[in-house]
Amino acid sequence: MVENLVIVESPAKAKTIEKFLGKDFRVISSFGHIRDLAKKNLGIQIDKGFAPVYEVPKEKVKVVNELKKNAAESKNIWIASDEDREGEAIAWHIINVLDLDPGNTKRIVFHEITKEAIEEAIKKPRLVDMNLVNSQQARRILDRLVGFEISPVLWKKVQPSLSAGRVQSVAVRLIVEREREIIAFRSDSSFRVTAIFLLSQKDNDTILKAEASQKFTREEDACKFLELCKEAEFKIASITVKPGTRSPAPPFTTSTLQQEAYRKLGFSVAQTMSVAQKLYEAGKITYMRTDSTNLSKLALAKSRDAIISEYGEKYSKTRQFKTKTKGAQEAHEAIRPSYPDKATIAGNQNEKKLYELIWKRTIASQMADAIIEKTNIGIEINNSPVLFSATGEVVKFDGFLRVYSESADQESNDEERYVIPPVKKGMPLYYNTVNATERFTSPFPRYTEASLVKKLEELGIGRPSTYAPTISTIQNRGYVVKEDRPGEKRKTRLLELKSGKINASTKTEIAGKEKSKLFPKDIGMIVNDFLVENFSEIVDYNFTADVEMQFDEIAEGNLKWTGMLDKFYSSFHKTVETSLENKNKKTGARVLGNHPETGEPVSVKMGRFGPVVQIGNQTEESKPKFASLLKSQLLETITLDEALNLFRLPRKIGEYEGAEMVAGIGKFGPYIRHNNKFYSLKKGVDDPYVITLERGIELIVEKTNSEKQKVIQDFGDIQVLNGRYGPYITKEKLNYRIPKGTDASKLTKEECLKIIDTSEKKQKNS
DNA sequence: CAGTGAGCGAGCTTCCGCTTGACTT
Numbered sequence: 001m002v003e004n005l006v007i008v009e010s011p012a013k014a015k016t017i018e019k020f021l022g023k024d025f026r027v028i029s030s031f032g033h034i035r036d037l038a039k040k041n042l043g044i045q046i047d048k049g050f051a052p053v054y055e056v057p058k059e060k061v062k063v064v065n066e067l068k069k070n071a072a073e074s075k076n077i078w079i080a081s082d083e084d085r086e087g088e089a090i091a092w093h094i095i096n097v098l099d100l101d102p103g104n105t106k107r108i109v110f111h112e113i114t115k116e117a118i119e120e121a122i123k124k125p126r127l128v129d130m131n132l133v134n135s136q137q138a139r140r141i142l143d144r145l146v147g148f149e150i151s152p153v154l155w156k157k158v159q160p161s162l163s164a165g166r167v168q169s170v171a172v173r174l175i176v177e178r179e180r181e182i183i184a185f186r187s188d189s190s191f192r193v194t195a196i197f198l199l200s201q202k203d204n205d206t207i208l209k210a211e212a213s214q215k216f217t218r219e220e221d222a223c224k225f226l227e228l229c230k231e232a233e234f235k236i237a238s239i240t241v242k243p244g245t246r247s248p249a250p251p252f253t254t255s256t257l258q259q260e261a262y263r264k265l266g267f268s269v270a271q272t273m274s275v276a277q278k279l280y281e282a283g284k285i286t287y288m289r290t291d292s293t294n295l296s297k298l299a300l301a302k303s304r305d306a307i308i309s310e311y312g313e314k315y316s317k318t319r320q321f322k323t324k325t326k327g328a329q330e331a332h333e334a335i336r337p338s339y340p341d342k343a344t345i346a347g348n349q350n351e352k353k354l355y356e357l358i359w360k361r362t363i364a365s366q367m368a369d370a371i372i373e374k375t376n377i378g379i380e381i382n383n384s385p386v387l388f389s390a391t392g393e394v395v396k397f398d399g400f401l402r403v404y405s406e407s408a409d410q411e412s413n414d415e416e417r418y419v420i421p422p423v424k425k426g427m428p429l430y431y432n433t434v435n436a437t438e439r440f441t442s443p444f445p446r447y448t449e450a451s452l453v454k455k456l457e458e459l460g461i462g463r464p465s466t467y468a469p470t471i472s473t474i475q476n477r478g479y480v481v482k483e484d485r486p487g488e489k490r491k492t493r494l495l496e497l498k499s500g501k502i503n504a505s506t507k508t509e510i511a512g513k514e515k516s517k518l519f520p521k522d523i524g525m526i527v528n529d530f531l532v533e534n535f536s537e538i539v540d541y542n543f544t545a546d547v548e549m550q551f552d553e554i555a556e557g558n559l560k561w562t563g564m565l566d567k568f569y570s571s572f573h574k575t576v577e578t579s580l581e582n583k584n585k586k587t588g589a590r591v592l593g594n595h596p597e598t599g600e601p602v603s604v605k606m607g608r609f610g611p612v613v614q615i616g617n618q619t620e621e622s623k624p625k626f627a628s629l630l631k632s633q634l635l636e637t638i639t640l641d642e643a644l645n646l647f648r649l650p651r652k653i654g655e656y657e658g659a660e661m662v663a664g665i666g667k668f669g670p671y672i673r674h675n676n677k678f679y680s681l682k683k684g685v686d687d688p689y690v691i692t693l694e695r696g697i698e699l700i701v702e703k704t705n706s707e708k709q710k711v712i713q714d715f716g717d718i719q720v721l722n723g724r725y726g727p728y729i730t731k732e733k734l735n736y737r738i739p740k741g742t743d744a745s746k747l748t749k750e751e752c753l754k755i756i757d758t759s760e761k762k763q764k765n766s
Numbered sequence: 767c768a769g770t771g772a773g774c775g776a777g778c779t780t781c782c783g784c785t786t787g788a789c790t791t
Binding site: 009010011029030031032033036060063081082086087089090140142143145146147148149150151152160162164165167168281289463464465466470473607610612614626628665666668669671673680735 | 783
């Protein structure tokens, strides 16, 4: 018999707590929820007051048995799941599934994993709070109703296997609407005038960079202004110095960690979570799924010590940050190093990098403000009312900046902080260069995974444990895609005034280049439009916030959960039925115009295998012609010309060795086909619309040669091949690594078999 | 690996939030 059994949600937490509590306590984990609505069917008996049908999922049976066994061996049972509505529900499910006595099972909570906090919690056990449990049940059931009633509508009206939900559908909506803003955006340009001034005509080294207060829409006006500058006298008219301070950002929550790890380390949201999980399991950081910016007293004290010993007393400033996020439940601490005195850790590169980021952010949050001095200098011109101004910044005391400063989402175009040379009012200045550069306005940027998480968090949609999975879901469903886009060339004009001469030139720059951004796909746009038309309430940006207010009321005991669901469902279910009334499917169909030669209608729509262009209609005599859209094209924006162009491929380009050569664009990009073999065209070099027979032959020869080099040794069923990462052995479609330092060209068949054998054994053991 | 665009239609797909491994490459 064990005196005390403590049940927590996470096994890593169990391990830590067991150390604090000593011999009389055994600590085990439930691994999160142990029970959920039935997987099959709805799992809700709507006509019986929304009675949920709970079941222990297959993968949780083992855990549940383990919990039962331990419970039977223990005198006192303490349930220490998190203090939020999910945690409360977990406690309630445990009591039910293990058949414990609700009056005699002790519910305890703590927000930080410190000895003090746990001992304190043990002193104040309470009972399970049924109001909180009911608010979780309302949340769970509402999500099931929304997801499992709307998704089947999509299967009927749009395509099978699609999905909709309170969280994912809003995430898709954000991306679709942003894309439409970008599509509708028309760029403007204007000329921005910048100058480099010299303090004396003799000294070329001390310069003052400044910008004109006025921009010019037309090139002639910019040019006229430069003409004035050519003759002008410049003088310093004003100097203003403003002191200011800058404060550190709060310690990391899941969302801010994901954002910073993306901006500073280039990690995807999923990658950040997986590395953080490793650090957590190794005891190096606190829990990584949190919405709280709170630090434990212990962490505050340890950080303070670390700062004072490393940087001195004046760099320390203990702060506690208030969590501002909508709907935050604050069951945990912020994400911080377990031991703030350790600036670095052992581990792989990514673990080290992420740890250091967390360490810096935490430490910086406990450091003094930086003291800044901003200087603004006004420069007058004697022959024009336009002013120039120079701004500079001097850091008087670096404070937290010594360790860390937060990155911004968009790289700003402004030049980095710049130190103004010593100047005096009335001082004359001499221009070195004055440039008028054409600058284009840009639309709102597309979302990255991380900036989407930020936006969702602002709207109070989703939870720390679901940000990463939500982003995967909307990509897996094909609603959105994360990719790079090359951008387009654009011409910009540049006027340069130097040594009394104005020089005009045209430059090309790349506009709209994107890296790892989220783009909507046609099916995402179609589903979104369908949901906005039929379920505007659910995909409203405020829907979650509205129902969250009601869940809070339930948790407070002011609202009955079944009543809340009843009210929601009666109107929601009506919209489900209305949405099924319209017989037509939603295909995103759009008529582009008529074929210039045959006059047949040309249209686009979502077909069975993806978006297609169609020429003509199905009649008794004739079948329509079809062509797939390219990956970069959207149903919504494709033009008649672009659509017709798709029918020019596949294209015969000639004959080679008695067989036809054809150029086309396939699933994996542009190709030529010859003798039923495919050869990829070179990116940025070849174009399937214009590629010639000669170039095609070149590509075929090139590929055949490299294939020849690919086979190093051939023993029939076993081959030694040259791959992307060097030589390897292949047998029955399985690949094996060759030990380092082996000469692949001298391997015998026996040696190969030996390598295969040992590597298979290794795999079995690991 | 790279095509297809209708055809009978059974049976399946799907949500959000808690937690980790078990998988494969």
